[in-house]
Amino acid sequence: MRLNMLKNKWRLRRYVKITAAVLLMTFLRYPMYAEPPTEPLTISSESGMRYYSDSEIELLIEDLTEAALEAIEQAAAEAARAAYLEGVEREAEVLRETARHQAEALRFRNEAEQLRRAGIRNGILIGVLSFIGGVLIGVTGTLIIIR
Secondary structure (H helix, E strand, C coil), rough: CHHHHHHHHHHHHHHHHHHHHHHHHHHHHHCCCCCCCCCCCCCCCCCCCCCHHHHHHHHHHHHHHHHHHHHHHHHHHHHHHHHHHHHHHHHHHHHHHHHHHHHHHHHHHHHHHHHHHHHHHHHHHHHHHHHHHHHHHHHHHHHHCCC
């Protein structure tokens, strides 16, 4: 389970890195200027650079903002999912530990019961043997005295 938690963290980090790279590539790919173009909107043959108007820049900024918000929402959803899975994994681990402790307590209880029974049995056996030994010593003593 711990492996799944790490896997989800790696996925989230990878997703954030990819999203950041895509956004940076988008910004770096298109040169933008806040001033209205002084030349027509054709590609210059000298530098191969296209100049954008203010409305195009605003549309591009809106698109990027929308994409960034979606990426943030997806990242938040992934983070929430990862946190939920981590909580579930922790709860499962606690349940496993509880079951292990209960099994261990039951085993100790059974061993104690077996030892108690063995102790009672051994006590009765010692009592019987002591009685028989006492009787034998008493009889032997009486026979020695009588002779």
